[in-house]
Amino acid sequence: MTSSASPPVFTNVHRRHLRSFLDGNYKTTADLLKTQSLLFDLENDCLCLESDVTLLSDKLRCSIREWESRLGDVNEALVRERFDLLGWNEIRLKSMKSKGDAKAKLEVLAQEINRIETIRIYAETTLRLESLVGDLEDSASQTGPNDFRSKNEKFQSAIKSMEDIESIVVSLVMKNNNNTQRRTQTWARLIESVDSRVQSTLSMLKPQALRVHRSILSSINWPPPLASNTESSSAITVPELPNPLVLMRGDTKVQFSQSFLVLCALQHLQNRRESRKHQLNNSTGSLACDLDWNLWAIDELMSPLATRMEKHFCKWSEHPKFVFALVYKTSRDFLDGIETVLQPLIDRAKLVGCSVKETWIVSMVRMLSTYLTTRVFPELVIHCTTTMVDDDHEVISKWLNLIDLIISFDKRMMGLANTGILPKGMALPSDFTEESPLPMLLYSIFQNRKPWLQVWAEMELRDVEGKLKNKAESDTSWVIVTLSDDSLSSTTKSDVESELTMFMLSSREDFKAPPIVDSVIKISWTMIDRCRTLPSIELRLEFIKSSACVLLDWFYQVLIQRSERKTPEMNPNSDATTTVIMEDDMLVRLVTCINSAGYCESVMEEWSEDLSIIDLSQTHGLFKKEIKNMLKLETDCLEDIMSSLLLEFELFSRDYIRDSQRWEVTVTANDEQLEPDNISRLFMECLDMVTVRLRRLKSGLNSKDFADLWRSIALGLDHFIFNSIMLNKMKFSKLGIQQFTVDMKALFCVFRPFCVRPEAFFPYLSDYFRLLLSVSREESVFFTERLNMNDERIRDELLIIGVSHLSVKQVKKILHRRILDA
Incomplete structure (x- = not known):
């Protein structure tokens, strides 16, 4: 194809593309024969491209004509905008004045648009729900062949319609949760209307489905x-x-x-609807449990x-x-x-x-x-x-x-x-106590029937009432295994060491409690164990308080009666000693009550730590009252025993304390060889009484309470003897001091089976001896002068010689009453 156009001007890029084109088509000399066909293809491609260019030129001219026609409109619009811009200041001033009115109008307009949109959505939703509910009602009311296949198809169609309806209702509920109250009421009325019609249809479908299912079960x-x-x-x-x-x-x-x-x-579907209504009303209850089971x-x-x-x-x-x-x-x-x-x-x-x-x-x-x-x-x-x-x-x-x-x-x-x-x-x-859901237990019958629970607790108590009463009245039920008195005649280091291990008490034998306590504890635990699977904490708490706690309180009253000491009537002709000395039978009763209360307290503490009832004990204070009562009874009985023993000691030691001449005897230079070797005869009776009492208490009381008791008795004797010396204004000579020292060391020996250094539990008497024995005549005069001068450093000097419990005033009185031998 010839062309009158000037030959094209090739750039480097064009040359590279032409070279690659020729290299791709003329790889060998044989490819020169394909020149004519290649030329024909190129001419066809050029014709196609020229036709495309002509077509694009026509489209461009058409587009230019269209935009030229629109250009006039654009010019007019620009002119109008120019005039608007020229008058902008005036318009702006006017708009500022009417800004509040414009904003209000815009808000009203927006609300109106929103209302129209809501009405449109409401209408569309209503029409859709009406269509679905109509289909559901048609499916439920249609009559057809009585065969199973037709009925099943009707049920399936109704179920499909109900699922679609419920999905739409759920979406409406979720969308309208944050809407205004008026709008929510509008949608609520629509949902309520739909629910009413669906419920009516479901009331028709359920009996039909049940009849079909019953006929199959019968077949x-x-x-x-x-x-x-x-x-x-x-x-x-x-x-x-x-x-x-x-x-x-x-x-x-x-x-x-x-x-x-x-x-x-x-x-x-019914459960979904009920659950949705339940959540919509913000209700609480056991609906979920009922739907699940x-x-x-x-x-x-x-x-x-x-x-x-x-x-x-x-x-x-x-x-x-x-x-x-x-x-x-x-x-x-x-x-x-x-x-x-x-x-x-x-x-x-x-x-x-x-x-x-x-x-x-x-x-x-x-x-x-x-x-x-x-x-x-x-x-x-x-x-x-x-x-x-x-x-x-x-x-x-x-x-x-x-x-x-x-x-x-x-x-x-x-x-x-x-x-x-x-x-x-x-x-x-037998120990299968796994927790289970409420409906799976027959014990759930007591859930809303608390009077029945009270009757059950009463039956438990009546069943054991006669048995325990008979045991409580029998003396054999209160017998405890005790050691013989000879078992404490001597003490060794192993005895003291073994006592340290006896403070870890756990069993009834460790507490030396009588057999009746074991019966009460086992029956109480049986009552607690029988209510473990009651469906709620409130029921378990009420049953335990009405059964086990009542039984423990009854046993506490029994212990109170046994621990009451009958005081005989005062007879002017009788000896006062008979009104103070505790009889052996009463002592045994008190010891039994102490051991029983201690064991009950320990067991109830263990129950409070049990995982199955720990919620009851921590949240509701279960056994708190019972434990407090047992502790009080235990303390009262110990105090009764201690006060009785101290009063008895006071009676026996009355003449011993008041014999002031014994302590004021002086010796001469010719009688210095006279030193007391024996315990005072009047004090021997006191020591024998204390020894016998302690042996009986040791053999009967549990180790923990006995340790507290003998320490308290030792401190009581220390206060009594020291205060008696101070109140009676007794004076001691050197011989009197030696005799009093021998007597007090004998008293210390009474407590030696229970500890290595019993004098540590007699602090006032120990200081008294140190002050009298370690201070010479010259030092006594020196201390007296310092005390009269109210020297503040005297307290430090008293500590040096080991006097730590006596006051300065008491030291002054003691040194003043000391008889210094010539």
Whole structure:
């Protein structure tokens, strides 16, 4: 193709592209033969490109003409804008004046636009819901063939409509949570209207679905026979009950599965609606628990089965153990087949977290609970509260036997729920106390029946009342094992060391408590253990306070009566000693009360730390009152023993203390060899009395209380003897000091079996000896002068010689009354 155009000017880029083009097409000499065809292709490409350029030029001209036509409009608009800009200042001033009005108008306009949009959305939503609800009502009311397939299709169509309606309603609730009250009320009326129509339709669909499901259950011979017609108790000995659910085959199994799924779907939708209403009303309660544990399909299995089982229950009104055995056996025999057949259907229905095994067990428990609460317990409660007398043990036995059966039944049913079916012949361990949900326990019958709980606690107390009263009146129940008096005749280092290990008391033998205490503790713990599975903390707390705490308080009153000391009437002709000295029988009573109270206190402290009742003890102060009472009784008895012993010592030592001539005897230079070797005769009786008392207390009291008691007695004797010396203004010569030292060392030896240094528990007497024995005549004169001068440094000098408990005033009196020998 020839052209008149000037040859093109090639740049370096063009040259590179041309070179690559030629290299690509002329690789060998044979490619020169293809020149003509290559030229033809290039000419065709050029023609195509020229036609494209012509077409684009035409389009460009058309576009230019269009924009030229619009240019006039643009110019006019720019002119108008120019005039607007020129008058902007005036317009701005006017707009500033009317700014408030414009803002208000804009807000009104925005609200109006929002209202119109809301009305549009409301209208669209209403029309959509009306269409869906209409379809649902048409599906529920339509009549057609009476075959299963047509009915199932109708149910499926209705379920689909209900799911769509519920999804729209839920979205409306979520969108309108933050809207104004007026708008929320508008949507609430719409939702309420829809819910009312859906509920009305569901009320029609549910009975229809239940009739279909019941007809299928009837066709598979559900429920199966529970027992043969031989003996009334044969139901318990039947090897295994047949399960028609496992025997289903073919179309029957398919129809049962579809009917089961329809019921699950309808219930799931109903639960969604109820849960949504529950949350919308900000309510609280146990709705979630009820929705989780109740399945309409399982209820349909239970209803005819319960009717058949109640016929057997009526025969065993006097033998409730057969009732519990039959319910457990039925639950166990059907559980395997129900879980195998129904659990896959539950999963297909997308009921998340629903276990058909637990639901079946809960339904069986509810069935038995209904029977007990309507037929058994009301009669027992009426008989217990109206016609019962003190010697009527039959009602108590029936009630407690029923409680034992309930406890055993709950453990076995929990075993089925948690560990599966137990092998035949295997029982649950006796300490099986795993926590369980509320509906799975028969103990839930006491949830809203607190009067029944009080009757139960009363029956527990009446059952043990006679037994414990007889034991409390028997002397053998209060006997404790004691050591002989000779066991304390000597002391060794091993005795002192072994005593350190005796402060860790745990058992009744360690506390030396009588056998009756063990009975009270075991019975109280049995009462606590029997209420462990009550469904709430409040019920457990109320039962424990009405049973175990009452029993412990009764035992506390028994201890109070035993510890009361009968003071004989004062007789002018009788010796005053008889009114002070504690009889051995009374001493034994007090020792027994101390040991019993200490053991009860220790056990209750352990109960308070038990994990199963720690919430009760920490939150509600369980056993706080009882522990406080036992501590007070223990302290009072110890104080009574100590005060009695000190008063008895005062009587025995009265003449010894008042014999002032004994302490004022002086010696001459010719009599210096006279030194006291023996204990004063009058003081021997005091030492014998204290020794005998301490031995008896040591053999009877537990080690912890005895250690506190003998220390208190030692401190009491120390105060009494020292104060007697100071009050009587006794004067001591050197010989008197030596004799008094011998007597007090003998007193210290009485306490030596209980510690290595008994003088440490006589601080005032020890300081008294140090002051009299370590201070010479010259030092005594020196100290007296310093004391008269009120020298403040005298306290430090007294500490140097070991006097730390006596005051400066007491030291001055003691040195003043010292008789210095010539």
